Amino acid sequence: MGASKTDLFTTEQNEIAAMAKALAHPARIAILQYLVEKNVCITSTLVEELGLAQATTSQHLKELKQAGIIQGSVEGASVCYCINPEVWKVYKSLFNNFFKEIDTTGQQCC
Amino acid sequence: MGASKTDLFTTEQNEIAAMAKALAHPARIAILQYLVEKNVCITSTLVEELGLAQATTSQHLKELKQAGIIQGSVEGASVCYCINPEVWKVYKSLFNNFFKEIDTTGQQCC
DNA sequence: AATTATCATCGTAATATTGCGATATAAGAA
DNA sequence: TTCTTATATCGCAATATTACGATGATAATT
Numbered sequence: 001m002g003a004s005k006t007d008l009f010t011t012e013q014n015e016i017a018a019m020a021k022a023l024a025h026p027a028r029i030a031i032l033q034y035l036v037e038k039n040v041c042i043t044s045t046l047v048e049e050l051g052l053a054q055a056t057t058s059q060h061l062k063e064l065k066q067a068g069i070i071q072g073s074v075e076g077a078s079v080c081y082c083i084n085p086e087v088w089k090v091y092k093s094l095f096n097n098f099f100k101e102i103d104t105t106g107q108q109c110c
Numbered sequence: 111m112g113a114s115k116t117d118l119f120t121t122e123q124n125e126i127a128a129m130a131k132a133l134a135h136p137a138r139i140a141i142l143q144y145l146v147e148k149n150v151c152i153t154s155t156l157v158e159e160l161g162l163a164q165a166t167t168s169q170h171l172k173e174l175k176q177a178g179i180i181q182g183s184v185e186g187a188s189v190c191y192c193i194n195p196e197v198w199k200v201y202k203s204l205f206n207n208f209f210k211e212i213d214t215t216g217q218q219c220c
Numbered sequence: 221a222a223t224t225a226t227c228a229t230c231g232t233a234a235t236a237t238t239g240c241g242a243t244a245t246a247a248g249a250a
Numbered sequence: 251t252t253c254t255t256a257t258a259t260c261g262c263a264a265t266a267t268t269a270c271g272a273t274g275a276t277a278a279t280t
Contacts, residue, residue, distance in 0.1 A: 001239040002265025008161045009136035013143070020133035025268085026119035029126050029208075036212060041219040044226070051118045056269050058228055073220035077226050077277040080219040083212060092209035098139075099202035102146060102193060109151040109190040110183035111269040112235025135238085154256070166239050168258060187247040187256050 016098060019091055022067035027052060027060050035070065035083050043078035126208060129201055132177035137162060137170050142193070145180065151190040 006014050023029060027050055034049060035042065047057045061081060064070045068087040072079045116124050133139060137160055144159060145152060157167045171191060174180045178197040182189045 001263075002237055002267095004135055004137070004238070005162065006136060009140055013136040013139045016139050017134055017136040020130045020139075023130035024127055024134045025114055026116060026123040026127040027114070027268095029123045029130075030119055032208075033123070039213050052115065052268095053270050054227075055229080055271075059268080062228080071220050074227095074276095075219060079227060082220050085212060088209070088212055095205045095209060098142075099198070099205060102195060102198050103149050109185060110181050110192050111233070112237095112267055114268070137238095157256095162238095163240050164257075165241075165259080169238080172258085184247095184257095187254095189257065 016094060019067065019094060022064060022069060025060065027057070028064055031060060031064060032069070032083070035081065041073075041075075041080035041082040043075070043080055046081075126204055129177065129204060132174060132179060135170065137167070138174055141170060141174060142179070145191065145193050151183075151192040153185070153188040153190055156191075 004017070009017075023032075030050060031046060034046065044054065044057060046061070047054050050057055052060075061070070061072070065072060065081075069084055069091060070081050071084045072081045074080075114127075119127075133142075140160060141156060144156065154164065154167060156171070157164050160167055162170075171180070171182070175182060175191075179194055179201060180191050181194045182191045184190075
C-alpha cells in the first residue's frame with residue numbers, strides 16, 4: 001500500500017498528521033530553523049548550509065511550500081524564501097492544542 | 111535512497127524530525143487523541159475505533175511505543191496502552207520551543 | 221550573442237511506509 | 251486438553267520518500 005486511509009479519520013486528524021509530515025525530516029527542520037533565525041529571506045545559501053544536493057534541497061523547499069509554512073518569491077535569478085507567519089501560527093496553535101490537556105491523575109494501568 | 115542523511119544535522123534537528131514522524135499519520139493522531147480523552151488505558155477497542163485491520167493497528171501502536179510517547183503493559187490476555195506523561199511533556203516543550211519566536215517585524219522579501 | 225549563475229523539474233535507484241491476510245504465541249474458558 | 255480471545259509478527263504488494271545527476275528554463279554578466 002503506502003497510502004494512508006484518510007477517509008477513516010477526521011479532517012483535524014488528517015491536518016495534524018499532514019503538518020507533522022511536513023516537519024518529519026531533519027533537513028526541513030533545519031531549513032525552518034534557519035529561516036526563523038535569519039529573519040532575512042534566503043535563497044540557496046541553504047544548499048551550502050545543509051550539505052545536501054541542490055536538487056534535494058529544492059525538493060524539501062517544495063514540500064514546505066506545499067505545506068504552506070514557507071513562501072518563496074522570485075528575486076532576479078534567485079528565489080527568496082521565508083516563513084509564512086499566518087500558517088506558522090496555525091501550526092503553533094494546532095500543536096499547542098494537541099499537546100495541551102493530559103490528566104496524569106487519572107487511573108493508569110501502566 | 112529513501113533514508114535520511116541524519117549525520118548532516120544536529121541531534122536536536124533529528125529528534126524533532128523523529129517526533130514529527132511519529133505523529134505523521136492520522137491513525138496515530140487518532141490513537142493519541144483517544145488515549146488522552148479516555149484517560150483509562152485501552153487495549154484494542156482501538157481496532158474497532160479506528161476501522162483499520164488488527165495487524166495495521168498493532169503496527170501503529172508499535173511505532174508510537176518505539177517513539178516512547180505511549181507505553182503498554184500486559185493485562186492478562188490483552189494489552190493496555192496509555193500515554194507516557196513524561197515523554198508527552200518532552201514532545202510538548204520541544205514543539206513549543208520550536209514554534210516560539212517568530213519575528214514578523216523583520217524585513218521580508220516575500 | 222555567448223557564458224555563467226540560480227533554481228526547478230525529470231528520471232532513476234534505494235529504501236521506507238502503509239495495509240492486510242496468515243500465522244504464531246500466550247492467557248483464559250470450556 | 252481443546253477452544254477461544256487478544257496481540258504480535260511475518261511476508262507480501264502497493265505506494266511514498268529521499269537523494270542525486272542530468273537537463274531545462276530564466277536572469278544576470280561578459
